[in-house]
Amino acid sequence: MRTRFEYAHFIPAALGGAVLGLLAPSLALAATLQVGADKTYKAVKDAVAAAKSGDVIEIDPGEYVNDISSIKVGDLTIRGVGDTRPHLKATVPPPNKKGIFVVELGVGPVTVENLEFSGAKISAADGNNGAGIRAQGTDLTVRNCYFHDNQNGILAGDGAMTVEYSEFAFNGEAGYEHNIYVGAGPKFVFRGNYSHHVKSGHAVKSRALENHILYNRLMEEADGKGSALIDLPQGGLSYVIGNLIQKGPAAENKNRIVFYKGEGATNPDLRLFVSHNTFVNDGSPNAAFVHAPTGAEVHVANNLFVGPGTPIKTDDANTMVVDLGNLQTEDAVLVDRAGYDYHLVDGAAAIDVGEALDALLVPDTQYLHPLQTEMRPVVGAPDVGAYEWGVDESTTGDDSTTGDDSTSAGPTGPDPDTTGDEPGDPTQGGSTSDEPTSGGPGGDTSGPDATTGDGPTTGDGPGSPGSDGSTDATAGVDGTDTSPGGDEGASEGCGCRSDAPGGSAALLAGLAALGLAGRRRRRA
Structure with a gap:
């Protein structure tokens, strides 16, 4: 049932604070609309149709077959509840x-949590671009x-979008459908997700x-047939x-892993920053890990290329390339390359060789697999790649070792009753709980702060481009969208937190460079 209180009278300021506290106008209280076999609404679409701005829709576990919804009000949260x-x-x-x-057009903000979407497909005549969420x-x-x-997991237009701690698998069909496609919106944040086995x-x-x-x-992985991992x-x-970015042996496009500015339309800012990723190529020797046909600046730093x-x-010879602290190797000494566990092992060449x-x-x-993140420790000089080997022992007081090589701070999860749109305290990067919590960190402040305007620099000047400037030939899909009915149609349709990694992590990194952080590396 809907519970709502609305009060819209004007109260003069002269009545005083006490009276205002009792009688001041208030926003309508949000309603919680429940969906399930024994709930007010049996179908999700009926709850969505009844919802008003500010409401929360809670959906019980179960299959909701051909339950198709049009979301027409903003400030709406739709979430699954229960064990599955x-x-x-x-x-x-x-x-x-x-x-x-x-x-629908112009609607927002909308938050969707803890739901599964499958089977969205439409005909070629209608565009071949059905989506779990449009x-x-x-x-x-x-x-x-x-x-x-689905043909597309998410197909988005020109709005802002944040996607966190979600899985995308086996979406796409004809080469121009994708696990996730985002149009020319102002900002896209994609954090803590697992996207794999896209079809073409x-x-x-x-x-x-x-x-x-x-x-x-x-x-x-072993049998995915995709194109670029990031386009x-x-x-x-x-x-x-x-x-963690892996090119598989069965990929249709074997030559592109991260592909930047490969099509005709151009955004005004052409700066790409690629840092502390672990790339693994299990496919063609002709692959380019980072391929930028054009671009004003390409900064690639402290990445592990395996x-x-x-x-x-x-x-483009005019592109400024900064190549700093990267390491390419055939034998990276990973925990389990074949099993896609890319944590470092003691003695790995990537340990302590990263640049400031x-x-x-x-x-x-x-x-942290699956669909979680955890704090990355600061242990001596930075390790190259997506993982730091070792733990923070600055508070142990001695050189004793216990347990394994996990990080000292465990993964943290978001409060399901909040949207997480507000940045957290940068000095409080995560919980100290040792138990993983599904869904990643609440109040996460990781990632770059894109509000700085001028952007970061990774060195005093451009490094070696590492390229002969030639254009590669691709096998299968070439990563462009030339077929009719593809994701170009998303432009007619379609929550972002601040992502600054400053605060304690940046401070500790500086202290470590000066030898002041008091960190010791734990050895097996």
């Missing part, structure tokens, strides 16, 4: 010819969701003006930090 995610499953083409959830609104946050076996398209594709791709696991076709101010290929490739970077590019977080 409610499953919104399409077995026929959505009648709206768009998706299972459609956030986002045409102004501001969408997606958290703890699972998108699989990209694990992540974004045309946004500003991109923050942080602490994700992006993989094709940013229009450029934009883009940060790719702390990710396997054959060209670390940095540019096709601008604070914006220093990660204070690392991915």
Whole structure:
């Protein structure tokens, strides 16, 4: 049932604070609309149709087959409750010819949490671009969701978008559908997610003006047939930090892993920052780990490149390339390369060889599988790649060792009753709990602060481009969208937190460089 109190009378200020405390106008109290077999609403679409701005819709576990919703009010949260995610499953083409959830034009903010979406497909005549969520609104946050076996997991237009701690798998079909596609919105944040086994398209594709791709696991694994793992076709101010990125042997496009500014349309800011990622190429030796055909600046720093290929490739001699602290090796001494566990092992060449970077590019977080993040320790000089080997023992008082090589601060999870749009205290990066909490950190301040304007620099001047400037030939899909009915149609339709990694992590990094942080590395 709806519970709502509305009061709209004007109270003169002269009545005083006490009276105002009792009688002041207030916003309508939000209602909680419950969906389930024994709840007021049996179908999700009915609760969505009844919702008003400020409401929360809670959905019980179960399958909701062909339960298609059009979201027309903003300030709305839709979340699954219970032990398992409610499953919104399409077995026929959505009648709206768009998706299972459609956030209508101009609507936002909308938050979607803890739901599963599958089966969204429409005909080639209708565009071949059915989606779990078709986002045409102004501001969408997606958290703890699972998108699989759709033509697109999420197909978004020009609104802001934050996606956290969610899984995308086996979406895409014809090469221009993807696990997630984002249009030319103001900002896209993709954090703590697992995107894998896309069919022909990209694990992540974004045309946004500003991109923050942080602490994700992006993989094709043994049998994925995708194209690029990250495709940013229009450029934009883009940060790719702390990710695990793997090119598989069965990929249709074997030559591109991160692809930047590869299409005709151009965002005004053409700066790409790629730092502290672990790249693994299990495919073609002709692959380019970071390929930027054009771009004003390409900064690549402290990345671990495992396997054959060209670390940095540019096709424009005018592009400024900064190549700092990167390491390429065939034998990275990882915990389990075949099993996709890319943590370092004692003695790995990547330990303690990273360069000091601008604070914006220093990660204070690392991915924890599945769909979590944890604090990245500061232990001596930075390790190259997405993981730091060792633990913080600055508070132990002696050289004794206990346990394993996990980090001292455990993973943390968001408060499911908050949207997480407000930045956390940068000095409080995470919980000290030792128990993993699904869903990643609440109040996470990891990632670059894109509000600084001028952007970071990683050195005094450009480094070697590591490329002969030639254009590669691709096998299968070339990463562009030339087919009709593809994601270009998202431009007609479609919550971001501050992502600064400063605070304690940046301070400790500086102290470590000066030998003042009091950190010791634990050896096995």
